[in-house]
Amino acid sequence: MDIRRRNNITVTGNPRGPVVVLAHGFGCDQNLWRLTVPALTEDYRVVLFDYVGSGGSDLSAWTEERYSSLEGYAQDVAEVCEELDLEGAVFVGHSVSAMVGVMAAKKAPERIGALVMVAPNPRYVDEGGYRGGFSAEDIDELLASLELNYLGWSSAMAPMIMGNPERPELGEELTSSFCATDPTMARAFARTTFLSDSRRDLAGVTVPTLVLDCTEDMIAPPEVGAYVHRAIPGSTLVTLDATGHCPQLSAPDATNAALTAFLAGLE
Template identity: 75%
Template sequence: MDVARRNNVTVTGNPRGRTVVLAHGFGCDQNMWRLTVPALAEDYRVVLFDYVGAGRSDATAFSAARYGSLSGYAQDVVEVCEALDLHDAVFVGHSVSAMIGVLAAGMVPERIGALVMVAPSARYIDDDGYRGGFSADDIDELLASLESNYLGWSAAMAPVIMGNADRPDLGDELKNSFCATDPEMARVFARTTFLSDSRDDLKTVTVPTLVLECTQDVIAPREVGAFIHRTIPGSTLVTLDAYGHCPHLSAPDATNDAIRTFLESLR
């Protein structure tokens, strides 16, 4: 299996620096990190990839059975790390990729030595004593809308997810990214994402972890960031002065500064 081709792996930056793996969220691809890469490339080796079904990955490798759970996506991460023979890498995951990174770190602890969670959520559905931001009915309605009219859902939801209504270009970019994703594969990833519950997985994290939350985020409210921070012993929580669910696009300087500060603390 050619993992580099399957996951459209890109390696850039300083070959002598510690490796940082950047992982995109639902409906996105590695291009979403284009404002982060320059901030890291001088000092760090940077690895980017697309999950199967996203970006320029090999769509023929898609399996609804494998990618019907977050562990299938985590296996992509593991195989990328193994193909590049990574050791003690820092995994930076946006949104659902934060939890995928938790799973991958548990599978190959020798290959992932630290985690950065950008706008993470351990569970999107509210539960007793836990606020995820959505009711079960909300998620059912969201998934039904996505499955019945994916392009229409993308056009309506992208600006809401991105936030920053005064910067419509950001919402347009996310919409275009959603629309570039194969609808059938997107439906599988959406169900896997929004029905996931990774709260217990957080308790397995033993590596240094940075949790980055936004001041306002309709997908991952601040109660979620506080929960993740409390559940992962020794984690660091930083609240970015940013709006929406994609701070690496809407507030790249603040996001990059927080990531770099964390990376420097690991030296």
Template identity: 80%
Template sequence: MDIARRNNVTVMGNPRGPAVVLAHGFGCDQNMWRLTVPALAEEYRVVLFDYVGSGRSQASAFSAARYSSLEGYAQDAVEVCEALDLRDAVFVGHSVSAMVGVLAAERAPERIGALAMIAPSPRYIDDEGYRGGFSAEDIEELLASLESNYLGWSATMAPVIMGNADRPELGRELENSFCATDPDMARVFARTTFLSDSRDDLKRTRVPTLVLECAHDVIAPREVGAFVHAAIPGSRLVTLDATGHCPHLSAPGATNQALTAFLAARR
């Protein structure tokens, strides 16, 4: 299989620099990293890709069975790293991709040597002693709305997820990204994302890890960032002075500064 074509792999930056893999979240694609790449390209070999079912990936490779679990997305990530023969790469995962990175690093420790998590959440549903931000009923309503009217759901939820109501162009960009995703594939990814529980996986993480949370994020509240930080031995937690769930778009300066400081410390 041509992995580069399947996952629309793009490689840019310094070909002799350490590898940094940028992995997008639900409903997004690699274009969401366009404000991050310039901060990395001079020193690092930057790898971008689209999960199957997102962006310009090869839709014919989609399998509902494979992608009904985060393991399927982790396998995409590992296969991209293998195809490029990456060693000791830093995997930067936004939102659900932070948990994908945890699984990928466990599966291929020789390929992924560090993790940077942007607005991560191991579980979106509240549980005893754990606040994920949503009740089980909230998530079922969210998924039912998405499955019955995906375009309408996108228009409603994108501004909520993005935050920054004073900058409506950001919400419109996320809405357009959602709407560009095949609805049937998006439904599978949504269920996989919002019903996942990766809390136990965090405890097995043994690579250097940066956790970037936003000061105000309705999708991943600060209690979640604190949980992730506490669960991963030796991790570093940075709270960005940012609003919303996509700080690499809404607060790229602060996000890039925290990310490049983490990368520099590893060199």
């Protein structure tokens, strides 16, 4: 299989620099990182890709069996890293990709040497003393609405997920990204994302890890960032001066500053 075509791999930046892999979340593609890439290309070799079912990926490679769990996406990451023969790369995962990165680092420890988790959430459903941001009923309703009318759900939810209502162009961009995703594949990715529980994986992280959260985020409330930080031994938590779930778009300067400071500390 042509992995480069399957995952629409893009490689840019300094070919002799350390490698940074940027991974998008649900309903998005590598374009989500366009304001981050310029901050990295002088010093780092930057790898971008699309998960199968998203962006410019090869949709014919998608199967519901593989992508009905986060393990399927983690396998994509491991295969992308193997295809490019990466060693000790820094994996930057947004939203659900943060947990995919945790799984990929376990699958291919020689390939991934550090993690940056942007607005992570290992479990979206509240449980006991854990606050994930949604009740079980909320998630059931969200998935039912998505199944019934994906485009309508996208138009309603994307601006709420993005936040920053005073900047409607951001919500419109996320809406367009959601709506460009194949509905069948998007529904499967949504179920995989919102029903996942990856909390047990956090304690097994052994690589340097930066957790980035926002002051206000309906998908990953600040309590979640604090939980992830506590669960990963030796991790660093930075709360960005940003709102919404996509700080790389809504607050790129703050996001890039935190990311590049972490990267500099690894050298």
